[in-house]
Amino acid sequence: MIFKEYNPTSEKGSCIARSLSKAYNMNYLDTKKELEQLANYLKKDDYRCEEVFENSLFNHGFSILNFKTNTLVKDLDLKKGIYVIYCYKEDFYHLAVIIDNILYDRYETTLDLFTLKIYGLKEKIWVYL
Numbered sequence: 001m002i003f004k005e006y007n008p009t010s011e012k013g014s015c016i017a018r019s020l021s022k023a024y025n026m027n028y029l030d031t032k033k034e035l036e037q038l039a040n041y042l043k044k045d046d047y048r049c050e051e052v053f054e055n056s057l058f059n060h061g062f063s064i065l066n067f068k069t070n071t072l073v074k075d076l077d078l079k080k081g082i083y084v085i086y087c088y089k090e091d092f093y094h095l096a097v098i099i100d101n102i103l104y105d106r107y108e109t110t111l112d113l114f115t116l117k118i119y120g121l122k123e124k125i126w127v128y129l
Contacts, residue, residue, distance in 0.1 A: 035052060038056055073096070073103065087116060
């Protein structure tokens with residue numbers, strides 16, 4: 001896996017909107033606004049809570065993948081597709097995106113975090129009638 005910097009904002013605590021903007025191929029501010037609206041709908045104080053970002057992922061076609069938890073991000077083999085990684089180290093929790101085995105994030109140190117959940121974009125199947 002390789003790292004490429006992706007940092008559309010200088011806001012602190014922006015990893016959720018930042019990662020999802022890359023995963024959804026959306027503007028950062030539009031993604032943040034969508035998350036804030038979803039938080040309001042779910043009656044949550046902050047769009048950064050797990051229930052909000054997980055619902056957003058499901059709404060955008062992602063599902064939770066089965067994998068061995070506590071795997072280092074750098075040891076994941078996610079060669080093809082779009083994945084959102086919920087990861088941690090000690091009491092620090094983080095969201096990052098991997099597209100075709102490239103980690104897009106603000107800092108390369110994300111590679112040394114442990115995975116809690118992996119969300120993968122469901123493959124779209126086109127039916128021609």
